[in-house]
Amino acid sequence: MKIKLGVIFGGESVEHEISIITAIQAMNSLDQDKYEIIPIYISKDRIWYTGKMLMELDVYKDFNELKRYANKVTLVKEEDGFYLIKTKGIFHRRVNELDIVLPIVHGKGVEDGSLAGFLETIGIPYVGPSMLGAALGQDKVVMKQVMEANNIPVPKYTWFYDTEYLNDNKIILENIKKLGYPVIVKPANLGSSIGITVVKEEKDIVNAIEEAITYDNKIVVEKVIDNLLEVNCSVTGNYEYQEASVIDEIIPKHDFLTFNDKYIGNAKKGKLKMPIKGSKGMATTDRIIPARISEKLANEITKLAKETFLALNLKGIARIDFLLDKKNELVYVNEPNTIPGSLAFYLWEAKGVSYSTLLDNAIKMAIKEYKNNAKKTTSFESNVLSNYNGGLKGIKK
Numbered sequence: 381m382k383i384k385l386g387v388i389f390g391g392e393s394v395e396h397e398i399s400i401i402t403a404i405q406a407m408n409s410l411d412q413d414k415y416e417i418i419p420i421y422i423s424k425d426r427i428w429y430t431g432k433m434l435m436e437l438d439v440y441k442d443f444n445e446l447k448r449y450a451n452k453v454t455l456v457k458e459e460d461g462f463y464l465i466k467t468k469g470i471f472h473r474r475v476n477e478l479d480i481v482l483p484i485v486h487g488k489g490v491e492d493g494s495l496a497g498f499l500e501t502i503g504i505p506y507v508g509p510s511m512l513g514a515a516l517g518q519d520k521v522v523m524k525q526v527m528e529a530n531n532i533p534v535p536k537y538t539w540f541y542d543t544e545y546l547n548d549n550k551i552i553l554e555n556i557k558k559l560g561y562p563v564i565v566k567p568a569n570l571g572s573s574i575g576i577t578v579v580k581e582e583k584d585i586v587n588a589i590e591e592a593i594t595y596d597n598k599i600v601v602e603k604v605i606d607n608l609l610e611v612n613c614s615v616t617g618n619y620e621y622q623e624a625s626v627i628d629e630i631i632p633k634h635d636f637l638t639f640n641d642k643y644i645g646n647a648k649k650g651k652l653k654m655p656i657k658g659s660k661g662m663a664t665t666d667r668i669i670p671a672r673i674s675e676k677l678a679n680e681i682t683k684l685a686k687e688t689f690l691a692l693n694l695k696g697i698a699r700i701d702f703l704l705d706k707k708n709e710l711v712y713v714n715e716p717n718t719i720p721g722s723l724a725f726y727l728w729e730a731k732g733v734s735y736s737t738l739l740d741n742a743i744k745m746a747i748k749e750y751k752n753n754a755k756k757t758t759s760f761e762s763n764v765l766s767n768y769n770g771g772l773k774g775i776k777k
Contacts, residue, residue: 395487455504488570491719545599556601565588697720
């Protein structure tokens, strides 16, 4: 009997289209002899849809037309299992039963722990980071604070809220100046290099901050690493077991890896209303695998990748991004990607692990952890309200 696997993607996020690319890659790579694949698409207006046609990239070019054929659904737990329930019409009939969910979402509102919290509340098994791990991995400030507490090296930085900056920016600008230019300005809760600017001179800092503020209310500014080399390492596992992939070396076309570098690659450029047909997501980025670094550095990066994975409570398939000072052989953790673009499959294929096997192992691990957690005590049989005789009077005092 096949495992009924719901693949959730989309969401109200600036990385919405990237989630679609990653999810379709994954669905096409899953073992269809083992899994009954049920696509679950969250549109930008937060409505959930399902239907086999959602496994095709072309349909998203005009989703208004597709809405006529896809089913609007919601995910619920009933006495005999987990179901997608059709929401349109008088009778809310069952559309699909689910055994486990594979969230492939990117960005704020979905990858930040929001979706994981919903799945936890329902109680359905799911692959990937817990609510806590996802939330830590999304906020570039809190993640740095947790990593610092665990002696994991991060670049020098400062951070602030938009209201602080708009009310009185003198102290904030002074703190940035103390870091020393060049710096890189980032929205704290976005990914895919959106809203990020490298600032080489003080005269350009205000424009960069104003750009970041249009995307987020929390801003982080980091000192640019000298002699920079960007490398990545994927980790799969949970708190009991972690395995690291090979390490890749990024060849950016700009001062940092931009959205176009990551996802558009060498494809024909156009307006990004929808990912360009044939895009392979992060797999198109110019990279060298394995990275041209010493064995000593490779061992240190692998060790730090696993430590970051553990410190941030990650599970499933993550990618840890690093910044290296090549000249002085210094390593800094840039950030984790709790559900990375393309699920970093290219880093595992280089290690001899197929995308299908990578996904299969992550699903098996999630099922095992779900079964183990089911053995834990989560509630007590006694009902504290059974002897309560106080009535409802005064309850809202």
